[in-house]
Amino acid sequence: MEAVKTTSVIQITNLTKYYGKKTCAVDNLTLSVEPKEIYGFLGPNGAGKTTTIRCLLGLLHATSGNTEIMNHDSRNIPPEIRKRIGYLPGDSFLYNHFTGQEYLDFYLSLYNSSSEKQQEIIELFEGIKLNSPIKTLSKGQLRMIGFVTALQHNPDLIILDEPTTGLDPLKQQTVYSLIRKERKKGKTFFFSSHNLSEVQQLCDKVGIIRNGKLVKTESVENLLNVRLKRIKVVMQSELVPSIQNNFSKVDGIREVKSSKNTIEFQYSGDYHSLIKLLAEIKDIHDLTIENPSLEEIFLKYYSDEDSRSLE
Ligand SMILES: Nc1ncnc2c1ncn2[C@@H]1O[C@H](COP(=O)(O)OP(=O)(O)O)[C@@H](O)[C@H]1O
Ligand SMILES: [Mg+2]
Structure with missing residues (x-):
């Protein structure tokens, strides 16, 4: 049957992938990525991100469902479309004995591209080691070389599987600014991440995947409203019961754990109420306010959807 033509760059429809009979890595997943979009595919380890990407690229066979890139079925992407990915x-990494430069040049020759863009990206990544064999490089070095490989032939659609894992914060920022710059030139990005703040900084749209299911698709504005914080207060002296009582009265506080002189909780709500509450404690020795883990966010914001989908 002829598929309906869409304007989407990526169209995944009811994708299901089992490994063997029992492990369902991706479960009836549907999503689309539009031109010039930066789509963040967010989920914890083992959620099914890599499996989805590998099915999408035709590197793995789906158990059922349909995946398309630029209106071409993933199992049959013509070379002229491959060039644009x-x-x-x-x-x-394959070809471990190659040096970084040999590796990059090898891939460039497959695409018959000029080395102009390669040079441009290499210059952005200070300290990239191009003359050592791939097998001797650190994870961060490999990511940088992988990044150049993905972009050097000037593709229109860039698919990145956890691009910043293993990179130091400075290099991560380089990656972010490069992605933004390329998007301005009209490129489309689909990238996976388990890092909420990364997708908040970069993406237009975020698909949240958990246990192989797409739990939610959010615009980034909505995700930015996820104001959950994890707070830990250490006091000089022992926690007095009246303070503990006050904590239980404030809306938005949950998961309170207290010991002798420490109180820990999750907070989502108006920050002024929080500051007022904290100001009542007169002997704060240490205060930590952290962003929650992705798992905590799932439990707070997406547990309803998840429990429904588990039925
Ligand atoms: N080659 C494989 N064989 C069997 N199970 C696999 C294989 N690859 C991944 N899985 C399982 O599939 C699930 C999804 O994995 P993956 O797609 O790698 O998730 P993510 O990229 O989000 O970390 C996990 O439960 C993982 O253990
Ligand atoms: Mg993965």
């Missing part, structure tokens, strides 16, 4: 895999 850049891919940074999450894990291994």
Whole structure:
């Protein structure tokens, strides 16, 4: 049957992938990525991100469902479309004995591209080691080389599997600004991440995947409203019961754990109420306000959807 033509760059429809009979890595997943969008595919480890990406690229066969890139079925992407795709895999590198430069040049020759863009990206990544064999490089170095490989042939769609894992914060920022710059030139990005703040900084749209299911698709504005914080207060002296009582009265406080002189909780709500509450404690020795883990966010904001989908 002829598929309906869409304007989406990526169209995944009811994708299901089992490994063997029992492990369902991706479960009836549907999503689309539009031109010039930066789509963040967010989920904890083992959620099914890599499996989805590998099915999408035709590197793995789906158990059922349909995946398309630029209106071409993933199992049958013609070479001229392949040329317009850049891919940074999450894990291994082939051709371990190549040096970084040989590796990059090899891939460039497959695409018959000029080395102009290669040079441009290499210059952004200070300290990239191009003359050592791939097998001797650190994870961060490999990511940088992977990043150049994904972009050097000037593709229109760039698919990145956890691009910043193993990179130091400075290099992460380089990656972010490069992605923004390329998007301005009209490129489309689909990238996976388990880092909420990363997708908040970069993406237009975020699909949240958990246990192989797409739990939610959010615009980034909505995600920015996820104001959950994890707070820990250490006091000089022992916690007095009246303070503890006050904590239980404030809306938005949950998961309170207290010991002798420490109180820990999750907070989502108006920050002024929180500051007022904290100001009542006169002997704060240490105060930590952290962003919650992705798992905590799932439990707070998406547990309803998740429990429904588990039925
Ligand atoms: N080659 C494989 N064989 C069997 N199970 C696998 C294989 N690859 C991944 N899985 C399982 O599939 C699920 C999804 O994995 P993956 O797609 O790698 O998730 P993510 O990229 O989000 O960390 C996990 O439960 C993982 O253990
Ligand atoms: Mg993965």
